[in-house]
Amino acid sequence: MxxxxxxxxxxxxxxxxxxxxxxxxxxRIGLExxxxxxxxxxxxxxxxxxxxxxxxxxxxxxxxxxPAVLFNxxxxxxxxxxxxxxxxxxxxxxDPPYAEALAARGIAALCxxxxxxxxxxxxxxxxxxxxxxxxxxxxxxxxxxxxLRALDYLVSRRDIDAGRIGALGIxxxxxxxxxxxALDERISVVVELCCLTDYEELIATRGLDEHGVYYYVPGLxxxxxxxxxxxxxxxxxxxxxxGNQDPLTPPRGLxxxxxxxxxxxxxxxxxxxxxxxxxxxxxxxxxxxxxxVLDWLDKYLLGDTRGKVE
Numbered sequence: 001m002x003x004x005x006x007x008x009x010x011x012x013x014x015x016x017x018x019x020x021x022x023x024x025x026x027x028r029i030g031l032e033x034x035x036x037x038x039x040x041x042x043x044x045x046x047x048x049x050x051x052x053x054x055x056x057x058x059x060x061x062x063x064x065x066x067p068a069v070l071f072n073x074x075x076x077x078x079x080x081x082x083x084x085x086x087x088x089x090x091x092x093x094x095d096p097p098y099a100e101a102l103a104a105r106g107i108a109a110l111c112x113x114x115x116x117x118x119x120x121x122x123x124x125x126x127x128x129x130x131x132x133x134x135x136x137x138x139x140x141x142x143x144x145x146x147x148l149r150a151l152d153y154l155v156s157r158r159d160i161d162a163g164r165i166g167a168l169g170i171x172x173x174x175x176x177x178x179x180x181x182a183l184d185e186r187i188s189v190v191v192e193l194c195c196l197t198d199y200e201e202l203i204a205t206r207g208l209d210e211h212g213v214y215y216y217v218p219g220l221x222x223x224x225x226x227x228x229x230x231x232x233x234x235x236x237x238x239x240x241x242x243g244n245q246d247p248l249t250p251p252r253g254l255x256x257x258x259x260x261x262x263x264x265x266x267x268x269x270x271x272x273x274x275x276x277x278x279x280x281x282x283x284x285x286x287x288x289x290x291x292x293v294l295d296w297l298d299k300y301l302l303g304d305t306r307g308k309v310e
Contacts, residue, residue, distance in 0.1 A: 017137075
């Protein structure tokens, strides 16, 4: 299947979604000054259903237009945290929070409250999932839709370099990042932490309940496996970091995906643009992982040829 055809079909599996042509409007409802960056508190009209709260961090020690990262927050049951993971961090992320680490490199970052997280949290995830299913909608589809519309907003800003946009996240945020990149080529660099999951190996290891119900797309496995989805990112730079003891990412599945992606990137003439790093731990970021993430962004988002990642 041609990549454009595959992207179209993958998007169609995400259920009944609003048109992408709707005008996006933004209201700045607050501005916070921090030592190394400013935080714009925003309300974004992304989907025509409800306003989407967001945080945009803008580095002080850099000039516009800024390179930027679409930072996708995790799940972990931290429904009230949402977008604040960008500025406050989380229990499975090392310090400093990503807003600070990115600002030190002159990189802006945008993070929205995903559906039913942060200021959008209203009820149990299972209750929302069941209602949406009745209405012909897919929870994951609505989350991906809002993520892509957040990208639309980010590239529309005059102070953002639309040619240098990365996607980054851990856990649920990881999956949002590589799905968004698979569907939208404006994302030029991808970094995923602790959630690259081969679906068939997840089934084989009886690991389906390790992921929340939000994660599941009706009919997906009839047309896509994880590798065919990930290949839609190639040949853009893609860094994957995992723990071999993480139940969300079965090791045999990581072996399969690493082999498939190495093949895909070699076929496209960019073997150095794919890298998988694995450590002997469970579902969390380490300081060595953080160093690899920042080196990858230095090299492929900022264009720093001195980057340590080869």
